[in-house]
Amino acid sequence: MCGIVGYIGEKQAYPILIKGLKRLEYRGYDSAGVALINAHCSTYKCRGKVSDLEAEVEGKNIEGTIGLGHTRWATHGEPNDINAHPHTSMHGKFIIIHNGIIENYNRLKSKLINRGYEFKSETDTEVLANLIEYIYLKGKVNAVTAVELALSKIVGAYGLVIACVDEKDHLIAVRKGSPLVIGVGSGEYFLASDATPIVEHTKSVIYLQDNDMAVIGLNGMNLKNLNSKQSGEKKPIIHKLELDVDEIEKSGYDHYMLKEIHEQPRSISDTFRGRINPATHELKLGGLHYNMDALTNAKRIIIIACGTSYHAGLVGEYLIEEFARIPTEVEYASEFRYRDPIIYKDDVVIAISQSGETADTLAAIELAKEKGATVLGVCNVVGSSIPRSTDGGVYTHAGPEIGVASTKAFTAQVTVLTMIAMQIGQKSGSLTKQEYSDLIEELALIPDKISAILKKSDEIKAISELYQHATNALYLGRGYLYPVAMEGALKLKEISYIHAEGYPAAEMKHGPIALIDENMPVIVVATKDKSYDKIVSNIQEVKARKGIIIAIVTEGDDTISKMADHVIEVPESDFALAPLLSVIPLQLISYFIAVLRGCNVDQPRNLAKSVTVE
Ligand code: M6R
Numbered sequence: 001m002c003g004i005v006g007y008i009g010e011k012q013a014y015p016i017l018i019k020g021l022k023r024l025e026y027r028g029y030d031s032a033g034v035a036l037i038n039a040h041c042s043t044y045k046c047r048g049k050v051s052d053l054e055a056e057v058e059g060k061n062i063e064g065t066i067g068l069g070h071t072r073w074a075t076h077g078e079p080n081d082i083n084a085h086p087h088t089s090m091h092g093k094f095i096i097i098h099n100g101i102i103e104n105y106n107r108l109k110s111k112l113i114n115r116g117y118e119f120k121s122e123t124d125t126e127v128l129a130n131l132i133e134y135i136y137l138k139g140k141v142n143a144v145t146a147v148e149l150a151l152s153k154i155v156g157a158y159g160l161v162i163a164c165v166d167e168k169d170h171l172i173a174v175r176k177g178s179p180l181v182i183g184v185g186s187g188e189y190f191l192a193s194d195a196t197p198i199v200e201h202t203k204s205v206i207y208l209q210d211n212d213m214a215v216i217g218l219n220g221m222n223l224k225n226l227n228s229k230q231s232g233e234k235k236p237i238i239h240k241l242e243l244d245v246d247e248i249e250k251s252g253y254d255h256y257m258l259k260e261i262h263e264q265p266r267s268i269s270d271t272f273r274g275r276i277n278p279a280t281h282e283l284k285l286g287g288l289h290y291n292m293d294a295l296t297n298a299k300r301i302i303i304i305a306c307g308t309s310y311h312a313g314l315v316g317e318y319l320i321e322e323f324a325r326i327p328t329e330v331e332y333a334s335e336f337r338y339r340d341p342i343i344y345k346d347d348v349v350i351a352i353s354q355s356g357e358t359a360d361t362l363a364a365i366e367l368a369k370e371k372g373a374t375v376l377g378v379c380n381v382v383g384s385s386i387p388r389s390t391d392g393g394v395y396t397h398a399g400p401e402i403g404v405a406s407t408k409a410f411t412a413q414v415t416v417l418t419m420i421a422m423q424i425g426q427k428s429g430s431l432t433k434q435e436y437s438d439l440i441e442e443l444a445l446i447p448d449k450i451s452a453i454l455k456k457s458d459e460i461k462a463i464s465e466l467y468q469h470a471t472n473a474l475y476l477g478r479g480y481l482y483p484v485a486m487e488g489a490l491k492l493k494e495i496s497y498i499h500a501e502g503y504p505a506a507e508m509k510h511g512p513i514a515l516i517d518e519n520m521p522v523i524v525v526a527t528k529d530k531s532y533d534k535i536v537s538n539i540q541e542v543k544a545r546k547g548i549i550i551a552i553v554t555e556g557d558d559t560i561s562k563m564a565d566h567v568i569e570v571p572e573s574d575f576a577l578a579p580l581l582s583v584i585p586l587q588l589i590s591y592f593i594a595v596l597r598g599c600n601v602d603q604p605r606n607l608a609k610s611v612t613v614e
Helices: 013-027 052-057 105-114 124-139 143-151 256-262 266-270 292-297 307-323 358-369 385-389 408-428 433-454 457-466 482-497 505-510 532-544 575-596
Strands: 003-010 031-036 044-047 065-073 094-101 155-162 169-175 181-184 189-192 204-207 212-217 220-225 300-305 330-334 347-353 374-379 392-395 471-476 499-504 521-525 546-553 568-571
Touching: 003 013, 003 094, 003 155, 003 169, 013 031, 013 052, 013 065, 013 189, 031 052, 031 094, 031 499, 044 052, 052 568, 065 094, 065 155, 065 358, 105 124, 105 204, 124 143, 124 155, 143 155, 143 212, 169 189, 181 575, 189 471, 256 266, 256 575, 266 408, 266 433, 292 374, 292 408, 292 546, 300 358, 300 482, 307 347, 307 408, 307 482, 307 575, 347 358, 347 408, 358 374, 358 385, 374 408, 385 392, 392 408, 408 433, 408 575, 433 575, 457 568, 457 575, 471 505, 482 499, 482 521, 482 575, 499 505, 499 568, 505 532, 521 532, 521 575, 546 575, 568 575
Parallel strands: 300 330, 300 347, 347 374, 374 392, 471 499, 471 521, 521 546, 546 568
Antiparallel strands: 003 065, 003 189, 031 044, 031 065, 094 155, 155 169, 169 212, 181 189, 181 204, 212 220
16 A cells, blocks of 8 residues: 655656656545655655645745655555654654555654654654664765665555655665566656556666665666675566556546446456457467466366455356356455465466455465465556466456456456456366357356446436445345355445445345444345346345345346336356456446435545555
């Protein structure tokens, strides 16, 4: 969490920093700040959004061609002006922005207090600023050495940008566990937590690796790895960004979330572009080229993920077991990493993550690697940490997802998992040639079917209006549609703050049915599949208790439409592909309800887009 930006060059830094912070606000938005390195070094920071910071700074000195900026998601210390970044060391020598957590900050803080240091904030970052300064002043070393020595005493994760007021010709950037990208311009450098603030300035970027330290000056940069046994410099690898500025703008939509919902026909096409060919019935996942044997021979597949990615993983479990006939388990990465799981060398672990930076998922990957399993990634952000720490994998290519509520990333993840399951099934022979070809053809039709659902937005909005004041909601589904129910409930609760639960429909009788009365909206995902008759019975059970039914059904369904209070039809598809369609109305319902309730859809309270702390 937290977004960090930096600039060093000949232009004025402030406008670049502010624009960059707005792009990174999805990472955290409880306070923001900038420091401009000019004759006096000006630091401005305040609680609230980047727009509050702009108001705070109005009329003040914003000169400076070197600067740092930060947008915060609080970990240590409540969101307020003092805890906001940048942090300045007690004697004013160092200015720091930080994304991550310093775990041993309490012990270091006590030691510094014993040595006469006083602290203004409750943050772990200020401890690091003072530790660097203490070493710098006491050891009479240069800033780079002081940073290196201080970091050798730190336990934790960090993406850091550091300025020293005595050495105003460079910035120091270090990465361990929290992402940091350097944009290489002509006579200028940009720093950011991800590439979105950089893309409009340059397409040449360097992704720092863990323990990399870059010293960036006007005339060039030096890179080294603090853990490397070889002393001396490391050659930076420059990547070309494939991102376009248009992809990170709202492009006329009121919210990023709405834009991203509407992008799904295109984003799913991008997910399978060059991978499936409906004319020749071919499917090829290049990123798994070297891992297909491991996958086909796996005794077990374990999927690890968090949040929405976990729900995609649950759909993946059904897909892999049905198409590939390999036992599959899905686990929250945060549970998996702490419970000493039994993992065999012939297990394949698939980590799913939109951001590729989720701390728990990264830690779970390391654990699986230690135990000798093949680890694959299904990630959206190219160049992020998870794809770099896995043995292979598949990018979802959904494009940047900026709304905190994940939408197009989910459908892209499910699309990739469908293709993985199909490819294993084809290789192992558990899918017949005909089944395989039919599925490829069906998959290729999904984008048009989603477009058809999106045309029903007004109808879905009208239903949403009726339930905007609900205090609870129950989402039900069976089989492939049970994870969709869970995803629908997560969407509603995270952006509209209505309590919602997703349940396998048959489980309702074992407890949740007690909640049902005439005020309880029950959203039932009930498209035609193997358990259709069973879910019809579940709907009757809800109606018998006066519950309100909003049903997502297959076009032409005339059974449920007679029982339900509202139906939203989606086109028919193969049962296994139904999650890709039935989730769309649920995304729209939560979006419309949140807007009607006046909630901040793109930046819901207490959340951040990428959860880089455990
Ligand atoms: O980047 P990841 O996919 O690893 O993120 C996982 C969750 O934090 C994320 O899906 C979260 O649950 C979303 N806010 C849900 O909309």
